Amino acid sequence: MSTHKKETVVVVGAGLMGTGIAHGFASSGYTTLLVDTQLDSLSKAKGNIEKILNDGVKLGKVTADQAQAAFANLITCADLGEAAIGANWLVETVSEQLAVKKAIVTQAAPLLAPDAIIATNTSALSVTEIAASVPHADRVIGMHFFNPVHKMKLVELVRGLATSDDTVARTRALCDAIGKTSIVVNESPGLTTSRMSAMLGNEAMYMLQEGIASAEDIDTALRMGFNHPMGPLELGDLTGWDTRLSVLRYLHQTLGEKFRPCPLIIKMVAAGRLGRKTGHGVYRYEDGKQVPHSGLRASAL
Ligand SMILES: NC(=O)c1ccc[n+]([C@@H]2O[C@H](COP(=O)([O-])OP(=O)(O)OC[C@H]3O[C@@H](n4cnc5c(N)ncnc54)[C@H](O)[C@@H]3O)[C@@H](O)[C@H]2O)c1
Incomplete structure (x- = not known):
């Protein structure tokens, strides 16, 4: 686990999956902004991330200093418009509703860094359709994590119709950086x-x-x-x-x-x-x- 500051990742949705995903990025040195409209989801997620880190210390997986550094990388925020400004990555993991996911990427896209990548953790919705709501559909990809995220190594990367090779390569590198193993799948029902x-x-x-x-x-x-x-x-x-x-x-x-x-x-x-x-x-x-x-x-x- 590295502790130096890297890029900024915005994780939208502080539910079951968002908690684990934000823990993964924060633990790997990314400045991690966890966004949710529900304040209780944010405080619960923060508490759960702290618990995962403390359990990691007890099990000898991380040192107390590393856990503390990871926790310091985590910022919770209720305002997507504020969190997205200049961020390098956006990983949306809100409830499985196409309209909600589209609204989030539409709002965030113009605020992110110019070469930012938008990832969706959708289990079954179309990455292509989500990507169609932003100007740079080539920089939208599916990043399908598994529950519980802090224990499961796999991420299925999903190529939408417009996802570029560069986006796939950069997202694979991101998975490597957070200790996940990625596979690449063309958008298809049920993935692999x-x-x-x-x-x-x-x-x-x-x-x-x-x-x-x-x-x-x-x-x-x-x-x-x-x-x-x-x-x-x-x-x-x-x-x-x-x-x-x-x-x-x-x-x-x-x-x-x-x-x-x-x-x-x-x-x-x-x-x-x-x-x-x-x-x-x-x-x-x-x-x-x-x-x-x-x-x-x-x-x-
Ligand atoms: N649960 C799983 O095992 C699993 C596995 C892989 C992928 N997924 C996918 O991950 C996504 C999230 O699943 P989950 O199980 O974490 O759901 P969840 O219900 O635990 O969490 C969803 C969170 O999104 C928040 N939210 C809803 N609308 C929002 C908005 N407009 N802005 C900000 N936050 C908003 C909710 O307040 C909630 O905290 C879904 O797309 C799901 O299909 C789930």
Whole structure:
């Protein structure tokens, strides 16, 4: 972790993702302006960043001096118009609404440094469409981080129609500077990660539906056979089958038949068995813990 001052990054949206992203930039020496319209989001984000830094000190990942320097790089601000002036980077990570994201980049673009890059952390909206609202669409890119940002190394960089090679190269260098590994993806539904994860979860559900193996054994296959940290059914329970289903429906609509949602997922969502959040999905949960041998049985389907 370097502590010298580098460029200025404006992170817009101090929610779950903005907190982690701002922590990443501040820890890497960037002057980081974290912007949100909600003052309580800003104070909560500041407290959470302090906690991540303090935990880092306890775990020996950073020294107390480094944590202090990182915290000193962080400025919270409720006024985008003020924060954006002369900044080198803008990373927007506000709620997933196209109109809100467009309004932010439209307001900020004329205020940023002349060669500034605008990045969006959107999970599913079109980078091309967001870029169309600013004069320099070639300097707009998707920077798709993963939750929790301070633990997950990957950033999917998303090329919109107009994103230039120079923008990709500079953003890759930015990812390197904050200790992230980047991959480059052309704008496409589900990018690489959501598309593969949706396919794997859907296939696991088809196998369960067909009685090929028990839920526990399907999950064990992926954990032990491929070193996945979680099985696809456990992961679906964590993500929520309602969320899974809406992603699958979108991929089915945009990419075709191979993403047709498994009928068992539709049935589980209709039954309200959404996963951990409802205490019951493929598995049952008590006090937040998976109940052993509670996996959905083929005989129950
Ligand atoms: N949660 C995830 O796992 C995840 C992963 C990758 C990408 N994303 C994407 O990241 C973005 C943010 O997601 P999140 O989970 O952090 O959401 P969140 O709801 O936790 O945070 C969104 C924040 O944006 C703020 N906001 C809304 N409108 C604003 C405006 N006009 N100006 C300034 N701030 C504004 C809200 O006050 C809130 O604090 C979304 O585009 C989402 O799709 C989320």
